[in-house]
Amino acid sequence: MHASPPLEASFNPLIRAYLVAMVAWYLLISVVGAPLILLWLPGPGQWWARHYFARLGCTVDDRTLQFRKGILFRVEKTIPLENIQDVTFIEGPILRLYHLSILRVETAGQSPGQAHAMQLVGIVDAHALRDEILARRERLRLHPAPAAPAESSSQDTLDAIRERVDEIAGLLRQQRASS
Numbered sequence: 001m002h003a004s005p006p007l008e009a010s011f012n013p014l015i016r017a018y019l020v021a022m023v024a025w026y027l028l029i030s031v032v033g034a035p036l037i038l039l040w041l042p043g044p045g046q047w048w049a050r051h052y053f054a055r056l057g058c059t060v061d062d063r064t065l066q067f068r069k070g071i072l073f074r075v076e077k078t079i080p081l082e083n084i085q086d087v088t089f090i091e092g093p094i095l096r097l098y099h100l101s102i103l104r105v106e107t108a109g110q111s112p113g114q115a116h117a118m119q120l121v122g123i124v125d126a127h128a129l130r131d132e133i134l135a136r137r138e139r140l141r142l143h144p145a146p147a148a149p150a151e152s153s154s155q156d157t158l159d160a161i162r163e164r165v166d167e168i169a170g171l172l173r174q175q176r177a178s179s
Contacts, residue, residue, distance in 0.1 A: 004136065009058035009129050015122030016049035018098040023048075058120055060133055063140065065105065067120060077118055081137040083107045087130045101126045105133070 024040055027033035048071065057068045065084065068076040090102040103120040123129055 003062050006059050006061040007129070007132055009060070009120075010124045011053065011056045011058075012098075012100055012122045012124050013053065014098045015056075015100060016046075016053050018095070018100055018122070019049045019052060020045040021098075056122075058123065058129075060129070060136060062136060065133060067118060079105065079107055079118065081133070081140050084133065084137050087133050089126060089130055103130055 020041065023045060024037050027037050027040060051071050052069065055069060055071065055074070057066075059066045060081075063081060065079045065081060066077070067079075068074065084105060085108050086104075086106045088104040088106070090104055091100075095101055100122045103123055103126050105118045105120065107116045107118070120126075
């Protein structure tokens with residue numbers, strides 16, 4: 001299997017206006033925040049949305065989906081494609097107003113009942129990205145990567161332990177037979 005080049009997703013610049021509007025909406029519905037809307041819209045909201053947009057990033061390669069966002073609290077996630085359970089496309093009336101959509105990536109957790117989800121808002125051509133993530137995941141499932149050296153050394157260690165346990169069991173059998 002040949003490696004596909006990494007795919008760098010781009011984000012719709014209208015996500016900035018959407019983010020400012022969403023925060024303004026939350027300020028409006030709160031009693032305390034409503035007076036702050038007049039300050040939020042022309043000043044801090046524009047600064048925040050511009051910097052948030054500049055830090056957005058999403059890359060898909062043959063093994064992982066990587067995503068980064070945030071200003072003060074930065075989030076960087078790397079999800080192995082083999083752990084992705086589903087990629088859902090979400091679009092509602094407000095998102096459509098801004099020509100945006102959400103890709104919701106659902107992953108399997110490490111313990112039963114522990115699933116995680118990540119949402120990617122504002123990706124340009126989200127349908128194509130979803131299809132590419134699922135296609136790469138399927139290729140990975142059909143053609144798993146060869147075992148890494150660490151895995152083979154782990155197998156060697158397990159084989160050595162198994163041999164040693166067999167030796168101990170043999171010695172114990174001999175000791176019981178002689179007593």
